Amino acid sequence: MNTFVHKTLVVQLRAEGTGRCPVLAHLSYDADDPFAVTAAFGHDGRVLACWRLDREMLCAGLERPVGVGDVRLRPVVTGALRELRMEFLGDVRPDGGRHHAVVFAWAPAVAAFLRETHRIVPPGRERVPVDALLAEILSAG
Template identity: 65%
Template sequence: MNSFVHKTLVVEIQAGVADRVPGLAHLGYDPADPFAVTVVFSHEGRVLARWQLDRDMLFDGLTRPAGTGDVRLRPESLGVERELRMEFFGAAHADGGRHHAVVFVWAEAVGDFLRETYRTVAPGDEQVRLDDFLAAVLAGS
């Protein structure tokens, strides 16, 4: 039976030119939406942001730059340790700039999470339930 996969990771969050601050990333994978990983970032008990990431892009970001637009991922080395650098771009400021935050997370922990998702739904075994999707779209209109 397919089951929801969840993992909470300690991360470091950097917004603008500020120093990194500790936070949490709550990663979730629901086999009903097999291509997506939901990430909720929090700091001191407050939710800062919620993003849905493509599971394949998250995997690719562990070994090479991945993503364009609002989400960009790339590996970074800290000696023997490896981090995943996750850049997020949000809404535009009045001056034309954009909100921007960078999250650093231990790459091995993200890899462990992804391996759990692959045990739940193997790459290539994802199924799109088109009838369910269309029903949800039509119900919302």
């Protein structure tokens, strides 16, 4: 059984002082880390940012606003266009502000990716090998 899902999407990045520009979003899911989705954003062969997102939060963000910290998600509907708006707050800049970016992804493509992850590990069936993790931590000592 396949325990890994990867999907590449073209998304729209809106950074401070710019309009929208296309970038690639590489979404990946590994059953060994069943609660997380990794989103790596790239352009011209460079990784611009990489975020680990909570899979359940990503699902909820397709339906309603979620998040209060560094990651905030919400659906956006403009006519027939359904998007997922992902807002990311990054490291502190020298001026004391924080890096800030907004990414718009086509919601049906994100939903299809999440359905694939749910086939591998259904929601509520996630397991974390706590005993093995504790043994590793204690052995490192």
